[in-house]
Amino acid sequence: MTGFLRAAAAILTLLLAPIAAAATESVLSFSADLTVDATNTLTVVEKIGVHSEGNKIVRGITRAIPATVIDATGKAVPVKISNIVVARDGYADGVEITEGKDAVNIRIGKPDVKLGNGDHIYTISYTVTGAITGDAAARRLAWFVTGYDWTLPIENSAARIYLPAGSGSATVAASAGARGADTGQATISEASPGRIVAAMPKPLEPGQGLAVAVTWAAAP
Numbered sequence: 635m636t637g638f639l640r641a642a643a644a645i646l647t648l649l650l651a652p653i654a655a656a657a658t659e660s661v662l663s664f665s666a667d668l669t670v671d672a673t674n675t676l677t678v679v680e681k682i683g684v685h686s687e688g689n690k691i692v693r694g695i696t697r698a699i700p701a702t703v704i705d706a707t708g709k710a711v712p713v714k715i716s717n718i719v720v721a722r723d724g725y726a727d728g729v730e731i732t733e734g735k736d737a738v739n740i741r742i743g744k745p746d747v748k749l750g751n752g753d754h755i756y757t758i759s760y761t762v763t764g765a766i767t768g769d770a771a772a773r774r775l776a777w778f779v780t781g782y783d784w785t786l787p788i789e790n791s792a793a794r795i796y797l798p799a800g801s802g803s804a805t806v807a808a809s810a811g812a813r814g815a816d817t818g819q820a821t822i823s824e825a826s827p828g829r830i831v832a833a834m835p836k837p838l839e840p841g842q843g844l845a846v847a848v849t850w851a852a853a854p
Contacts, residue, residue, distance in 0.1 A: 658685070658687070659684075659685055659686060659687045659689050659690055659691055659786055660684070660685055660786050660787050660788070660789055661682060661683070661684050661784060661786050661787065661788040661789065662683040662684060662685055662753065662789050662790075663681070663682070663683040663788075663789060663790055663791070664680070664681075664682050664683075664779070664780050664788050664790075664791040664792075664844075665680070665681050665791070665792045665793070665794070666678060666679070666680045666681075666779050666780075666792070666793045666794070667679045667680075667793075667794050667796070668775070668777060668779075668793055668794065668795045668796065668846075669796040670766060670773075670775060670795075670796065670797055670798055671798060672798045672799070672853070674765075674766040674773065675761055675762070675763055676761065676762040676763075676765040676766065676775065676777075677759070677760075677761050677762075678758075678759065678760055678761070678762060679757070679758075679759045680697070680756075680757065680758045680759070681755060681756070681757055682695065682697070682755070682756045682757075682758070683753060683754070683755050683756075684753070684754050684755075684756070684786075685752070685753050686749050686750075686751055686752065686753075686754060687751050688748070688749070688751055690785060690786060691749065691754075691786075692748055692749065693743040693744065693745060693747060693748055693749060694722070694727065694728070694741065694742045694743015694744070694749065694756075695741075695742055695743065695756060696739060696740065696741045696742070696783075697739070697740045697742070697756075697758055697781070698737040698738070698739050698740075698781050698783040699715055699737055699738045699739075699740065699760070699781060700736065700737055700778045700781055701713060701715065701733070701734070701735070701736055701737050701738055702736065703764075703765050703767065703775070703776050703777065704776045704847075705767040705768075705774065705776070706767065706768065706774055706849070711764065711767055712764065713762050713763065713764040713765045714762065714763045714764055715738045715760050715761070715762055716760065716761055716763070717759075717760055717761045718731060718738075718740060718758070718759070718760045719758070719759045719760070720740065720742045720756065720757065720758050720759075721756070721757045722742065722743070722754055722755070722756050722757075723754055723755055724755075724757075727742050727743060727744065727756075728742065728743055728744035728745070728747075729741065729742055737781070737783070740758060742756055742758075765777065768849070768852075770852060771851070771852060772849055772850065772851055772852060773801075773849070773850055773852050774847070774848065774849045774850075775795070775846075775847070775848045776845070776846070776847040776848075777793070777845065777846055777847075778843055778845050779791065779793045779832075779843065779844040779845060779846060780838065780843040780844045781843055782812070782813045782841055782842065782843040783841075784838075784840060784841070784843075785840050785841075786840060787837050787838060787839055787840060788834075788837065788838040788842075788844075789837050790833070790834065790835055790836075790837070791810075791833065791834045791838060791844045792831065792832065792833035792834070792844075793808075793831070793832045793833075793844065793846050794829065794830070794831050795829070795830040795831075795832070795846065795848055796828060796829055797828045797829070797830075797848070797850055798828075798853055799828065799853070800853035801827070801828060801850045801851065801852065801853050802850060802851025802852070802853070803827075803850065803851055804825065804830065804848055804849065804850035804851075805848070805849045805850070806822050806825055806830050806832070806846070806847070806848050807846070807847045807848075808820035808821065808822055808832035808833075808834075808844070808845070808846050808847075809844075809845050809846075810834040810838060810842065810843070810844050810845075811838075811842050811843075812841055812842050812843075813843070817842075819834060819835075819836050820832060820833065820834045820844060821833050821834075821835065830846075830848060832844070832846045
């Protein structure tokens with residue numbers, strides 16, 4: 635009987651091995667380049683790497699971009715998002731854009747085309763007007779880098795912020811976690827003049843996000 639049980643266990647292990655080895659769907663990486671120009675227009679370029687297994691990621695992804703920023707007083711300020719361009723794996727893909735009160739929802743993918751299982755990289759670029767708050771002496775950018783609407787974990791996330799030429803010293807804060815909360819694990823790895831790098835090296839759970847806030851002396 636012992637030999638039979640051992641053989642059965644071995645067979646069961648072989649049968650379960652492919653399931654255990656199967657990769658889990660997730661957002662592998664989320665990086666954003668945030669560039670502020672002299673006119674206080676924000677240009678955003680996001681690169682989102684995902685692993686699809688045909689469960690939640692079937693024909694593409696949906697990116698919900700928050701349509702407000704928070705000024706220094708804590709007030710929500712509406713912004714305008716435009717010039718949206720998307721690509722998957724370096725090629726143009728289908729896109730459907732829906733503007734809501736709280737977010738601009740970008741659905742990337744063709745309704746009649748299923749993705750192959752595996753890794754894919756999405757690129758989303760857009761411009762934002764109204765995102766820079768403050769006055770003539772000091773400017774502020776508070777940006778929800780990843781948003782909080784992902785239903786999959788984000789393995790790692792980062793933002794690179796580029797300020798206008800001639801900008802003065804900057805004060806930077808980064809937070810990671812659920813909306814309105816902070817795990818204290820986000821880091822500022824670089825804060826050289828005109829360039830700031832914020833990151834969340836640990837995974838974000840579904841519903842969590844990375845956010846940054848930068849205040850800098852305006853160029854004379």
